[in-house]
Amino acid sequence: MIPFMLQHGKSAELRLFPHLLELGMRKNGAILLNTFLTTVTSCIRIYYIIEGKFEWRINHQPYFFYPGDVALILPGVPFGSDNGTLEIGSFTWIHLDMQKLENGYIIPGKWSGLSDSEGATIGKMLSLTSSPVLSRFSEAGKILKCIHTELTGHEIGYQTRVNHQLDELLIKMIRHMTQQGQAHPGRDFPQTFMRLEALLREDLSHQWTVEEMAALVGLGTTLFTEKVKSYSGFSPINYLINIRISEAIKLLKRPDISVTDIALDTGFYSSQHFATTFKKLTGYRPSEFRKNHLSNE
Amino acid sequence: MKCIVTIELGTNGVRIFAFDLDGRVIASMKGYYPSFHTEPDRTEQDPEQIFITTLYVMKNLLNEHIHPKKYKVACVCFSAAMHSVLAVDKNGNPLGNAITWSDNRAKKEAQELRSSALGRSLYAATGTPIHPMSPMLKIAWMRNHDKERFRQTSKFLSIKSYIIQQLTGEYLMDYSIASATGLLNIHSFNWEADALQYAGITAAQLPGLAPIFGSAGKLKKAYQQSLGLPADTKILIGSSDGCLATLGDGVKGEGKATITIEDSGAVRVMGPAVLKDEQMRFFNYVLTEECYVSGGPTNNGGNIFEWFTRQFGDFTNPFDVEQSMQQLIEEASQVPVGSDGLLFLPYLLGERAPLWNANARGAYFGLNIKHERKHFVRAAIEGILYEIYSIGKTLSEQRNIKSLSVNGSFGTIPFCTQLIADMFNKPVRLRRKFHSVSFGAWLLSATEMGIHKTLDQAARTVELPDVYKPNKQHHAVYADYFTVFEKLSTKLSDEFEAISNLQHKHTVTKAFS
Numbered sequence: 001m002i003p004f005m006l007q008h009g010k011s012a013e014l015r016l017f018p019h020l021l022e023l024g025m026r027k028n029g030a031i032l033l034n035t036f037l038t039t040v041t042s043c044i045r046i047y048y049i050i051e052g053k054f055e056w057r058i059n060h061q062p063y064f065f066y067p068g069d070v071a072l073i074l075p076g077v078p079f080g081s082d083n084g085t086l087e088i089g090s091f092t093w094i095h096l097d098m099q100k101l102e103n104g105y106i107i108p109g110k111w112s113g114l115s116d117s118e119g120a121t122i123g124k125m126l127s128l129t130s131s132p133v134l135s136r137f138s139e140a141g142k143i144l145k146c147i148h149t150e151l152t153g154h155e156i157g158y159q160t161r162v163n164h165q166l167d168e169l170l171i172k173m174i175r176h177m178t179q180q181g182q183a184h185p186g187r188d189f190p191q192t193f194m195r196l197e198a199l200l201r202e203d204l205s206h207q208w209t210v211e212e213m214a215a216l217v218g219l220g221t222t223l224f225t226e227k228v229k230s231y232s233g234f235s236p237i238n239y240l241i242n243i244r245i246s247e248a249i250k251l252l253k254r255p256d257i258s259v260t261d262i263a264l265d266t267g268f269y270s271s272q273h274f275a276t277t278f279k280k281l282t283g284y285r286p287s288e289f290r291k292n293h294l295s296n297e
Numbered sequence: 298m299k300c301i302v303t304i305e306l307g308t309n310g311v312r313i314f315a316f317d318l319d320g321r322v323i324a325s326m327k328g329y330y331p332s333f334h335t336e337p338d339r340t341e342q343d344p345e346q347i348f349i350t351t352l353y354v355m356k357n358l359l360n361e362h363i364h365p366k367k368y369k370v371a372c373v374c375f376s377a378a379m380h381s382v383l384a385v386d387k388n389g390n391p392l393g394n395a396i397t398w399s400d401n402r403a404k405k406e407a408q409e410l411r412s413s414a415l416g417r418s419l420y421a422a423t424g425t426p427i428h429p430m431s432p433m434l435k436i437a438w439m440r441n442h443d444k445e446r447f448r449q450t451s452k453f454l455s456i457k458s459y460i461i462q463q464l465t466g467e468y469l470m471d472y473s474i475a476s477a478t479g480l481l482n483i484h485s486f487n488w489e490a491d492a493l494q495y496a497g498i499t500a501a502q503l504p505g506l507a508p509i510f511g512s513a514g515k516l517k518k519a520y521q522q523s524l525g526l527p528a529d530t531k532i533l534i535g536s537s538d539g540c541l542a543t544l545g546d547g548v549k550g551e552g553k554a555t556i557t558i559e560d561s562g563a564v565r566v567m568g569p570a571v572l573k574d575e576q577m578r579f580f581n582y583v584l585t586e587e588c589y590v591s592g593g594p595t596n597n598g599g600n601i602f603e604w605f606t607r608q609f610g611d612f613t614n615p616f617d618v619e620q621s622m623q624q625l626i627e628e629a630s631q632v633p634v635g636s637d638g639l640l641f642l643p644y645l646l647g648e649r650a651p652l653w654n655a656n657a658r659g660a661y662f663g664l665n666i667k668h669e670r671k672h673f674v675r676a677a678i679e680g681i682l683y684e685i686y687s688i689g690k691t692l693s694e695q696r697n698i699k700s701l702s703v704n705g706s707f708g709t710i711p712f713c714t715q716l717i718a719d720m721f722n723k724p725v726r727l728r729r730k731f732h733s734v735s736f737g738a739w740l741l742s743a744t745e746m747g748i749h750k751t752l753d754q755a756a757r758t759v760e761l762p763d764v765y766k767p768n769k770q771h772h773a774v775y776a777d778y779f780t781v782f783e784k785l786s787t788k789l790s791d792e793f794e795a796i797s798n799l800q801h802k803h804t805v806t807k808a809f810s
Binding site for chain 2: 193194234239242245246247250280282
């Protein structure tokens with residue numbers, strides 16, 4: 001691979017991809033100082049190591065990177081090396097602009113083919129990542145190479161394929177994190193569980209799957225289910241139903257919101273699904289329960 | 298076949314046990330519910346989540362273990378953590394979350410009242426130490442700082458009162474929980490007028506009082522159906538976790554004390570008279586009209602060792618706090634008794650009994666060049682237990698303690714239990730199989746059902762099979778070091794205050810996320 005650098009606003013290849021801010025590959029034959037300076041950007045930066053060994057600081061913490069490793073730098077996180085030192089070796093990188101939501105989470109932009117909910121989950125999981133190192137992740141290198149080939153080849157359909165590859169990169173990264181269980185290494189399950197609880201409550205209307213929840217805390221599905229069960233006494237889905245019904249009860253005690261809206265707001269498929277689940281647990285139909293609590297029984 | 302179901306509404310979740318009439322466990326299940334720390338000094342829980350979790354766990358337990366085996370539930374009995382407050386409106390609907398025992402928002406109110414004559418007379422009348430944990434102070438705080446909620450409140454409940462009200466429609470509070478509100482006169486068993494006045498409420502704003510054997514009413518029809526329980530299922534209001542843990546260890550009667558060490562800890566005795574204390578160091582809670590549970594609580598129990606583990610434990614493997622604690626305890630066991638003279642003051646969270654000093658802070662003392670990392674580990678554990686011993690020692694000024702029992706996750710770690718036996722120089726008994734609180738609730742139910750004639754008799758049947766015997770030589774070493782520990786903890790009072798003030802002054806408060 002020959003070194004290159006494409007930059008948004010400078011390189012014609014990127015004109016159709018306003019979200020793709022920079023793509024590059026660098027070979028470094030001698031140790032250089034004042035070259036790899038610490039910077040902060042508002043995009044996410046992904047660096048894939050091809051050869052050599054690099055010591056970089058991400059968010060002031062030092063990390064070592066070896067061939068096959070990926071460094072993932074989130075928006076607003078300082079990244080560089082001490083004295084701007086650049087060690088011998090080669091690497092390839094991409095800077096990708098993400099859309100920022102008011103709640104601080106990021107999602108891929110309109111270019112992405114990901115569904116809204118999957119895009120949101122991926123964005124959340126990226127923001128929650130505690131370790132910026134994805135080790136032994138050679139697929140990332142292949143994808144970056146493929147994006148470069150498409151961008152320079154200009155063959156029919158390349159616009160679509162570049163964006164596909166970007167989605168592919170995001171998906172593969174999240175899957176890789178989940179598999180190596182490093183998004184949250186399970187150091188402290190009670191705290192992890194608290195965080196999960198808060199996330200679920202924030203977005204209760206979302207149709208959470210166990211896979212998504214597991215991925216949020218960076219555990220495989222089986223281990224996640226086991227841990228949740230032993231910690232909370234419930235399977236993840238039942239714990240979620242628990243929170244849903246608790247929130248629904250609060251809303252039922254207010255006169256100003258319809259039962260159908262409550263059902264959807266708290267994540268049930270339909271008011272029917274809500275009514276069945278609610279009755280099974282409490283013995284009351286939601287409307288009955290509401291009547292009892294609004295009329296000073 | 299009949300069975301008894303006990304529901305324990307704890308700090309981190311609900312535990313439900315089913316016992317047969319011989320006190321054997323048929324099945325148990327738990328369900329977690331979270332605490333929310335929305336601001337510094339605040340700890341709250343969602344009453345609806347507690348209710349739904351309780352219902353859910355109960356339903357699962359009955360459907361999986363009780364109904365299939367054709368057991369008939371003869372009695373359901375409640376226990377709960379003390380000191381919670383939940384404000385509800387005229388329809389009985391919660392106004393915000395429940396405020397739990399560890400919430401510190403009323404610390405200013407507590408500080409002012411504690412040093413006043415009114416504080417002393419309220420302590421003597423209500424048995425509840427003047428401390429932010431007290432619901433009386435939390436309600437007073439609400440009156441001063443959360444006026445809209447205070448104005449809308451029709452009743453101030455405890456978490457248990459709310460759960461019972463949901464299930465049966467009755468507004469009730471048992472004597473034990475009531476005696477931990479700071480609002481009940483523990484001598485007349487009525488709400489204390491001066492306390493009500495201080496809080497700014499009337500007796501009509503509190504639930505009806507009931508003895509611990511009292512009925513909590515009948516299950517509402519809907520819950521009879523969803524749980525599959527007949528209308529005549531007896532619902533006992535029960536008692537508090539502290540009182541029932543003491544009963545569950547069979548502590549009733551002269552010369553016995555029980556030590557509970559979970560995150561926090563307490564040393565308790567039971568008896569027909571309250572402990573009087575000029576320095577207001579002890580609590581006196583009501584089990585029955587003839588029996589008080591008295592003792593001293595500490596802030597610094599297993600949570601301090603957990604803190605130590607998080608800071609200094611082994612993080613190389615996929616981390617699990619319990620595993621790391623286990624490793625540290627093995628390390629500690631290689632250090633000689635007394636940690637070669639390294640002492641640890643465990644007051645990382647300030648301290649309740651016996652110092653009652655929120656400004657108390659932690660310290661290592663006596664460090665010399667031969668001390669190694671492992672000494673710090675052992676000293677941390679010894680420090681936590683010296684503090685438990687110091688509570689026991691102040692209690693023994695008024696009660697002759699001959700035998701001890703231990704419960705709670707930290708206290709029952711064998712290494713810790715042995716240390717307790719050695720420090721107190723007394724045999725220590727415990728039961729590893731299940732929770733003392735739930736067993737206490739079983740004893741209460743069994744007495745109500747006539748299986749035991751009196752609570753006394755019920756308590757006498759308790760057998761704690763595992764015994765740790767004290768080692769005299771070890772005791773001598775601990776006794777020597779304890780004299781220094783005790784002196785330090787009182788001598789440093791001025792410095793505690795100074796450092797705590799400086800910590801407030803120089804610590805940039807982080808924005809709470």
